[in-house]
Amino acid sequence: MGRWDSPYTSPAACFRDRQPKARTAGEKKCDSPTEDCDETPDQKRTVLPRRAPAAGCQDVKEECVGTEVSCARRQDPELCFAAREKAPWIAAGSHDCLDATEEKCVGTDEWCKTDQAKSIYGSSESCLSFREPGAPSWRQRSLENCQEKDAEDCEATEEYCGRFTGLKERLRCFATRQRPPFSVIYSPGCDEYQTSELCNGTANWCRETTxxxxxxxxxxxxxxxxxxxxxxxxxxxxxxxxxxxxxxLGTEKVCNSLVHDHLRDDCFAARERPPFLPATPALCLKEKPADEGCLGTYAWCMHQFRQANYATAKQCFSLRGLDIAEFEKQLEDGLVTSLDTAFATLLINMTLARSSLEAAKPFFIDRLRLVREYRWDLAVFASRKAFGRYIAPDGER
Structure with a gap:
C-alpha cells in the first residue's frame, strides 16, 4: 500500500463523494458508481432511506433485515452506509430496552466502541460518522476550562437556557441538549457542585419554585x-x-447528617437496604471508635443509634428490615392470648376444685396479684385483662 495522501479526512468521506448523484431530465443513466456521468458538483445525490428491521419478517431483503444487517453483508459496507440516511444519535438510557448491549440501551457513543459495531463499520470512528451529530451535553456549573463566563460550559445549562425570556424558547433550548440523568438525593457531584438538584434530588427539585x-x-x-x-x-x-x-462517608452518614431532615426517608429509600451484620471483633480497632461492622447491627442500633443520628433504636432497626413496633405488637398479641387462655384454664380448674365460681374468686385474685406484681409488662397487661374479664366490674382492679 502506498502512502495515504488524500484530501479526505476518512474513507467514509471519500466513498460519499463517489456516490451516484440525482439525474436531471435528459441526463444519461449511469450503470455503475464508477462510470463517468459528467455530473456537476452542485447536483443533488440520491439518499436512500435507512430502514429498521421488520418484526416477524423472514426475507433477506433490506426492508426485512434492516439497513445495518443488509449493509454489513455487502462486499463494501461503507459504500452501502454512505448511500443511505444517517442513523439518529441515541442518548444512553433514553429508551426502554431488553438487551443491555443494544445501542438504544447503552447509547450511540458507547455502542460504537463495541466489537459488534467495529465488525460492521470497520471502526468506532466510522460508526459515529454514519450517525447524526449527538446533542450537546447537559452542563453543570464548572470553572474548569472556562473561557467566557456567559458560556454554557461555565454557567450550566439551566442558567444558560434560562436567559430566554419566553417559556417556549427555554423549553426548546433544554430539549436540544442531552437529557440529564434523574438524580437521587445526594447524587455524585453534590459535594462538588452543591446544586439543588444533585443534592435534593430531581423529584424535589422539579417541585421547587425556581x-x-x-x-x-x-x-x-x-x-x-x-x-x-x-x-x-x-x-x-x-x-x-x-x-x-x-x-x-457512607450512606448512613450522608442520609442521617448531610441532607435535610424532611428528605432523610427519601434518601434512604433511593438506596438498597443495609445488611444485618454480626459482631466481628476482628474489625474493632483501638485507634478508632467502634462501628457497626465491629459491634454488629444489634448492638449498633440498640446502644449506638444516637451516635449514628437516629432518633430511636426502632428507626435504626426498621431501616434494616426489622420492624420492632410490628414485632412487639405480634409478640404482645401472641403472649396476651396465651396468658388469657392460661388464666381461663386456671379459673375453670379452681372453680371445679371449689365447687363454685364465688368460692374460687379469692384464690384466683391472689394468683393474678402475683403475676401483676412480677412487673413484667406483658404479663401485667394480661392480668389486667383477666381482672376485667373474669372478676365482677366492681371487683378489685
Whole structure:
C-alpha cells in the first residue's frame, strides 16, 4: 500500500463523494458508481432511506433485515452506509430496552466502541460518522476550562437556557441538549457542585419554585430528565479518606447528617437496604471508635443509634428490615392470648376444685396479684385483662 495522501479526512468521506448523484431530465443513466456521468458538483445525490428491521419478517431483503444487517453483508459496507440516511444519535438510557448491549440501551457513543459495531463499520470512528451529530451535553456549573463566563460550559445549562425570556424558547433550548440523568438525593457531584438538584434530588427539585419558573411545570421538568434509576448500592464508611462523597462517608452518614431532615426517608429509600451484620471483633480497632461492622447491627442500633443520628433504636432497626413496633405488637398479641387462655384454664380448674365460681374468686385474685406484681409488662397487661374479664366490674382492679 502506498502512502495515504488524500484530501479526505476518512474513507467514509471519500466513498460519499463517489456516490451516484440525482439525474436531471435528459441526463444519461449511469450503470455503475464508477462510470463517468459528467455530473456537476452542485447536483443533488440520491439518499436512500435507512430502514429498521421488520418484526416477524423472514426475507433477506433490506426492508426485512434492516439497513445495518443488509449493509454489513455487502462486499463494501461503507459504500452501502454512505448511500443511505444517517442513523439518529441515541442518548444512553433514553429508551426502554431488553438487551443491555443494544445501542438504544447503552447509547450511540458507547455502542460504537463495541466489537459488534467495529465488525460492521470497520471502526468506532466510522460508526459515529454514519450517525447524526449527538446533542450537546447537559452542563453543570464548572470553572474548569472556562473561557467566557456567559458560556454554557461555565454557567450550566439551566442558567444558560434560562436567559430566554419566553417559556417556549427555554423549553426548546433544554430539549436540544442531552437529557440529564434523574438524580437521587445526594447524587455524585453534590459535594462538588452543591446544586439543588444533585443534592435534593430531581423529584424535589422539579417541585421547587425556581424549577417551576424555568420549566413551567413539574411535569415538563421531569420529562426533560432520564429514567428513574434503580436503587443505589448501600455504601459503608470507607477507611483512609476525607472527602464528602457517599463512597467515603457512607450512606448512613450522608442520609442521617448531610441532607435535610424532611428528605432523610427519601434518601434512604433511593438506596438498597443495609445488611444485618454480626459482631466481628476482628474489625474493632483501638485507634478508632467502634462501628457497626465491629459491634454488629444489634448492638449498633440498640446502644449506638444516637451516635449514628437516629432518633430511636426502632428507626435504626426498621431501616434494616426489622420492624420492632410490628414485632412487639405480634409478640404482645401472641403472649396476651396465651396468658388469657392460661388464666381461663386456671379459673375453670379452681372453680371445679371449689365447687363454685364465688368460692374460687379469692384464690384466683391472689394468683393474678402475683403475676401483676412480677412487673413484667406483658404479663401485667394480661392480668389486667383477666381482672376485667373474669372478676365482677366492681371487683378489685
Amino acid at each position: 424549577a417551576l419558573s424555568l420549566y413551567g411545570s413539574e411535569t415538563d421538568c421531569l420529562e426533560l430528565r432520564g429514567k428513574v434509576p434503580e436503587r443505589r448500592k448501600w455504601q459503608p464508611k470507607a477507611a483512609n479518606c476525607s472527602d464528602a462523597s457517599e463512597s467515603c
